[in-house]
Amino acid sequence: MSEKPGQSGNLPQVAILFSQFAAYHVDRVEAAARRLKGRAEVLAVEYATTSATYAWEPAEGIEHARHLTLFPGKSYDEVGHLARYRAAMKALRGADMVCTGVPYSERDMIALSWRMAAAGKRIVMMTESKFDDFPRNLARETAKARVLSPYKAAIVGGLRQRDYLQFLGFGDKPILPGYDTVGLDRIRQQGGAEAVRWEDRDFLFVGRFVEKKNLSTLLAGYARYRELAGYAAHGLVLAGDGELADDLKAQAGEGVEFTGFLRAEEVSKRLARSLALCLVSTEEQWGLVVNEAAAFGVPAIVSHAVGSRDALVRNAVTGYVVEPQSVESIARSMLAVSQSEQAWQRYSDATAERAHLGDTERFADAVEALFDPASEGATRAQQFWQEISET
The missing domain is CATH 3.40.50.2000 (Glycogen Phosphorylase B;)
Structure with a gap:
């Protein structure tokens, strides 16, 4: 496990977890860390350096968040579910809120979300899935809703992602926009x-x-x-x-x-x-x-x-x-x-x-809104919904 030293102290810890970091993941964690500076420590966690799916270059430029690579030099696909689960549990043990962009269908993520929720952590799903991505099966979707029940909130891309989570039973849980953003x-x-x-x-x-x-x-x-x-x-x-x-x-x-x-x-x-x-x-x-x-x-x-x-x-x-x-x-x-x-x-x-609707400041709005529902970020997140709902 590699770690870039960051700030320390008794601040609350907000963790942001991805399979691996590309430049736009770095954009997001840095935007969130800048926004929460002095109020919370942001822990940027990636499982591995590479993957079989994406030829991204290793993450660089993380200055405001504390950066952890759980399996440096390895491909995400080479690391087993149990090893990923154990490493994540250890890395996230001090976090008060965990925002995860790892696919929620992965076996280790299912176990991790339930275990972290049982430990009193606030688990936040980050997703871009929407109902119309491909044909859906009702039985599978019903089972999925049960699997997702430990998540207390979500950060999504837009309206269709929000609608899909509401279909999956999120109900009154907070669903905020800004997930699919880049550093403009x-x-x-x-x-x-x-x-x-x-x-x-x-x-x-x-x-x-x-x-x-x-x-x-x-x-x-x-x-x-x-x-x-x-x-x-x-x-x-x-x-x-x-x-x-x-x-x-x-x-x-x-x-x-x-x-x-x-x-x-x-x-x-x-x-x-x-x-x-x-x-x-x-x-x-x-x-x-x-x-x-x-x-x-x-x-x-x-x-x-x-x-x-x-x-x-x-x-x-x-x-x-x-x-x-x-x-x-x-x-x-x-x-x-x-x-x-x-x-x-x-x-x-x-x-x-x-x-501006595609900028990582919108992701920072969402993280800030979940950290402090009375913040300006929370207000801007609601303005985002209003703006993209307008034709």
Whole structure:
């Protein structure tokens, strides 16, 4: 177990637990730690340094929270359930409140949540799951509601996540927004301040090349867009890699660029010079890249499945919400966003106005609200619900 020394004393301890830390996890724990400075110690806990699913770089920049890596140098998937349970119990024994973003279906998390609740800890679920992610089974959902009963509150992404937890029996338990956020200042610094000509802006996808990202339909929609736009068509950049890379490259026609996997800084630079972000997934709990695009005022074309549309995308205002299998809908949305520089600027300005909803200060609001229900953070969290409920 590795530990970065932090503050000490008799302050209450708020722990924030993840499987592993990426840059945006660091953004969140740092925002919460800054907000609670002098009132509580924030303990930032990650199980492992890497995982089989995500090629994130090891966490850096944790200065205001105390950082623990329970299994340094290891992959999360290599560590057994029992070992994870024991390590977490030991690390969290001094915490008064534990906010966990580890999947609640993991066996060790089920045991941990029940054991911590029995010990008098306040367990807070952090989740981006929503009912429409995939077909639900009533018996399974009923059992899930029982499993989740030790949790006393939740921090979620948006309205659909809130609705799903209420369906699972959260009732009057506090459910606060702000989970799916990134540090906008960090993203903007990474993107730089280079001026970009309108003619040089491209449509952009960032992510893994897997089935649920619906990239074959996106390519078909882009091909149709080129037919509609003619000589004025902008390019499409696919940034990422994955199991479908060869098939996608075989399908791609004129105007499509593949960059391969990009580091976080390179992603930010690509976003800063983009025309619009395209995320037309058939399944997408949130899609943090929409937050990152908004940091630069880059409008987004997203499918109904994308969770972040609830907060950050307003149809025909900050971008477009499309049917994921509708090639024509994707193409027409691309055409609308790219019809002129003046029209694009209106989308961009509207996007920039909503960007604050995707910033980690909203996560800090939620943590502060749970720590002190009479705080300004609690007021801002309720304002968040009001703002994203408005059409």
